Amino acid sequence: MDNLMKRITRDVDLSFAILLSFCVYVFFAMNIEVFFSHNISFAILERFAVLGLVGLALTICIIAGEIDLSIGSNAALCAVIVVKLTDPLGAPFAMLIGLSVSTLIGATQGFVIAFIRIRAIVITVGTLMLLRGVALLIAEEKTVMLTDFRVPDFITTKVLMYFSPASLTVIFIFICVGIFMRYTKYGREIYAIGGARKEALTAGIPLRRPMIIAFALSGFCAGFAGTVIGLKSGTAQGLGLQYLLLAGTVAAFVGGVSILGGKGGVLGAAIGALTVNFLNTGLVFYALQVHFVQLFTSVLLVIVIVFQTMSRIFDSRQARKSLLETIDDRKTALLEKKRSVLGK
Amino acid sequence: MSTAIQENQQPFSAKFLQFYKDRTLLAILLSLFAVMFVYGIFFTDNYLTLTNFKAIIRDAALYGIMAIGLTFVTLSGNFFLLSLKETASICGVTFAMGMATGFGSPDLAGNFMVSLLAALSVGVVSGVIQGYFVGMGGNPIVVTLGGAGILYGIGAWWSDNLVINFTRPHDAEWLGTGSFLGLPSITWSFILIAIAGEIVLRHTNFGRKVYLVGANKAAGKATGHENFSMAIIVFTICSVCCAFVAVAFVAQMDSAQSNYFSAEFGSSGDMTILVIATVMVGGNSIMGGYGSTLRTSLGAIFIAMVDNMMVLQGFNSGPRIVGVGLMIVFSIIVFGLFAKGSRAQE
Numbered sequence: 306m307d308n309l310m311k312r313i314t315r316d317v318d319l320s321f322a323i324l325l326s327f328c329v330y331v332f333f334a335m336n337i338e339v340f341f342s343h344n345i346s347f348a349i350l351e352r353f354a355v356l357g358l359v360g361l362a363l364t365i366c367i368i369a370g371e372i373d374l375s376i377g378s379n380a381a382l383c384a385v386i387v388v389k390l391t392d393p394l395g396a397p398f399a400m401l402i403g404l405s406v407s408t409l410i411g412a413t414q415g416f417v418i419a420f421i422r423i424r425a426i427v428i429t430v431g432t433l434m435l436l437r438g439v440a441l442l443i444a445e446e447k448t449v450m451l452t453d454f455r456v457p458d459f460i461t462t463k464v465l466m467y468f469s470p471a472s473l474t475v476i477f478i479f480i481c482v483g484i485f486m487r488y489t490k491y492g493r494e495i496y497a498i499g500g501a502r503k504e505a506l507t508a509g510i511p512l513r514r515p516m517i518i519a520f521a522l523s524g525f526c527a528g529f530a531g532t533v534i535g536l537k538s539g540t541a542q543g544l545g546l547q548y549l550l551l552a553g554t555v556a557a558f559v560g561g562v563s564i565l566g567g568k569g570g571v572l573g574a575a576i577g578a579l580t581v582n583f584l585n586t587g588l589v590f591y592a593l594q595v596h597f598v599q600l601f602t603s604v605l606l607v608i609v610i611v612f613q614t615m616s617r618i619f620d621s622r623q624a625r626k627s628l629l630e631t632i633d634d635r636k637t638a639l640l641e642k643k644r645s646v647l648g649k
Numbered sequence: 650m651s652t653a654i655q656e657n658q659q660p661f662s663a664k665f666l667q668f669y670k671d672r673t674l675l676a677i678l679l680s681l682f683a684v685m686f687v688y689g690i691f692f693t694d695n696y697l698t699l700t701n702f703k704a705i706i707r708d709a710a711l712y713g714i715m716a717i718g719l720t721f722v723t724l725s726g727n728f729f730l731l732s733l734k735e736t737a738s739i740c741g742v743t744f745a746m747g748m749a750t751g752f753g754s755p756d757l758a759g760n761f762m763v764s765l766l767a768a769l770s771v772g773v774v775s776g777v778i779q780g781y782f783v784g785m786g787g788n789p790i791v792v793t794l795g796g797a798g799i800l801y802g803i804g805a806w807w808s809d810n811l812v813i814n815f816t817r818p819h820d821a822e823w824l825g826t827g828s829f830l831g832l833p834s835i836t837w838s839f840i841l842i843a844i845a846g847e848i849v850l851r852h853t854n855f856g857r858k859v860y861l862v863g864a865n866k867a868a869g870k871a872t873g874h875e876n877f878s879m880a881i882i883v884f885t886i887c888s889v890c891c892a893f894v895a896v897a898f899v900a901q902m903d904s905a906q907s908n909y910f911s912a913e914f915g916s917s918g919d920m921t922i923l924v925i926a927t928v929m930v931g932g933n934s935i936m937g938g939y940g941s942t943l944r945t946s947l948g949a950i951f952i953a954m955v956d957n958m959m960v961l962q963g964f965n966s967g968p969r970i971v972g973v974g975l976m977i978v979f980s981i982i983v984f985g986l987f988a989k990g991s992r993a994q995e
Contacts, residue, residue, distance in 0.1 A: 435974025441967030600802025
């Protein structure tokens with residue numbers, strides 16, 4: 306019991322994420338009969354393939370203490386490239402090209418951020434627009450379509466009851482990134498520059514390497530999300546993947562990252578993405594319009610932000626209180642000592 | 650003290666150089682202006698006409714007014730709002746509701762003042778709430794991203810995602826399509842708001858506080874100017890500017906819908922990003938404390954000018970978006986390189 310309490314209080318945000326996702330799932334499972342079934346679980350995992358990746362991309366950036374706004378445009382660009390090249394070159398080669406373009410864009414952003422020492426939101430607003438324009442240019446402002454639908458059929462086939470090739474790949478990426486972030490030197494560097502940048506730099510950690518790695522990873526994840534969307538539906542547009550930013554941010558924040566950086570992890574990102582998926586899938590059954598989905602997702606985001614801010618304020622108050630108590634204790638001890646000395 | 654003495658001893662040319670050094674970004678912007686202008690005169694048909702210039706300033710006015718509001722937020726060090734177009738859309742829906750139905754009471758239908766006040770107060774409320782969260786210590790980007798979804802959701806819910814029409818003649822025509830001394834009302838509003846913003850920022854107590862809090866949050870806090878009240882005030886100013894633009898736009902179109910400002914607004918895809926681009930291209934520091942509304946207005950006119958030229962040369966929306974995107978990235982990198990090592994970059 307004691308051990309459990311310790312686990313909960315050690316990472317309050319993650320515990321809150323698990324609680325929140327549990328609540329959302331139970332709410333829909335109670336209200337909708339078919340929600341707790343194999344097919345719905347498959348559908349949720351299918352959505353997870355897209356949203357989880359976007360959430361992961363934002364999580365990595367936010368752990369590094371920055372936020373990448375260009376994720377939607379990056380995903381759209383990659384989707385357009387992959388869908389356009391799949392017919393002439395075949396899916397694997399098209400994916401290779403699309404993903405390397407996305408990763409390269411991410412790495413370039415990371416380099417610029419570390420080189421000029423500018424905040425990421427500043428440069429990524431610019432690239433948001435730039436990449437959107439480039440995607441429109443490549444797609445020639447039309448909807449790009451596949452002619453051969455064997456690839457979409459393949460990546461949505463059911464494997465092992467709950468999975469499809471797409472979601473299996475995404476889960477594999479999650480495990481790889483998780484191991485990378487947790488157990489390698491490069492992953493720990495990303496945490497270090499996010500949590501305490503000045504201290505990390507003073508301790509001799511370079512700024513450029515972790516920043517480039519973090520943004521390259523996030524670009525790769527965003528690109529892969531775009532690829533999955535594009536290949537699954539067989540179509541891609543230059544505009545239109547902008548909703549990924551909101552959904553990904555919600556997933557990342559529900560998963561317990563802190564905007565101050567250095568906190569959170571891949572497990573949290575997965576839980577956050579699942580929570581958003583539960584919400585989206587559940588709302589489908591109420592036959593609501595799109596703007597309601599957006600409304601409820603935003604409400605979820607606001608709930609999480611309020612919780613995080615409150616817990617931060619509570620923590621700092623608690624720290625201040627304990628500091629004041631320590632000072633008081635020392636003061637009384639000193640006064641007593643003085644009194645005893647004077648008394649003699 | 651020592652710098653003041655030094656400045657007095659410098660010859661005039663050195664002073665001029667110093668001035669140029671201080672205002673490098675403004676100088677770069679102005680020279681780009683000149684280059685674009687000359688290019689436009691020689692290589693684009695129908696460019697050097699009065700009608701075209703009126704069209705440019707009119708285009709610039711719509712997002713220029715929003716950008717002037719956003720400049721206050723940026724100068725105070727609160728980055729920017731991602732909920733600009735959503736604020737505008739909900740205010741537009743409110744205004745159109747007032748003009749069309751009078752919020753349920755037929756007596757008030759078509760009453761300009763009531764509708765305007767309703768739209769502006771919706772703007773004030775959304776600004777105050779978002780500013781409150783930011784002032785409490787929330788990150789402006791995340792808070793306004795959430796706020797954007799909620800505002801859009803409420804606006805679409807309220808209007809059932811339908812187009813709300815009201816018929817001409819109505820009381821708001823003078824604002825939407827009317828003109829005064831040959832210039833449209835919206836252009837006059839742009840000019841007046843730009844001048845007012847400049848006066849407020851330069852010559853009032855509040856304006857100087859905005860710069861102080863933006864330049865150095867810790868110093869602001871130590872001298873009693875906390876970011877809490879500042880965030881609320883600047884977010885309110887920005888949201889009211891959005892509301893005003895929404896009212897003018899709706900009055901021009903005689904109708905409103907919750908996604909009027911989304912997707913393909915103007916040329917550059919997205920109103921919010923276009924407004925943020927305007928603030929950045931003008932050369933304001935996103936970290937706060939450096940910039941002015943004059944720069945923002947120049948940035949708006951510059952973007953409108955380049956966009957207009959590309960339209961006249963027959964470009965599609967793809968290259969135009971690339972053009973604006975390149976402008977933003979260029980201005981950010983130039984600004985970043987100039988500010989490297991100074992206190993403007995934290």
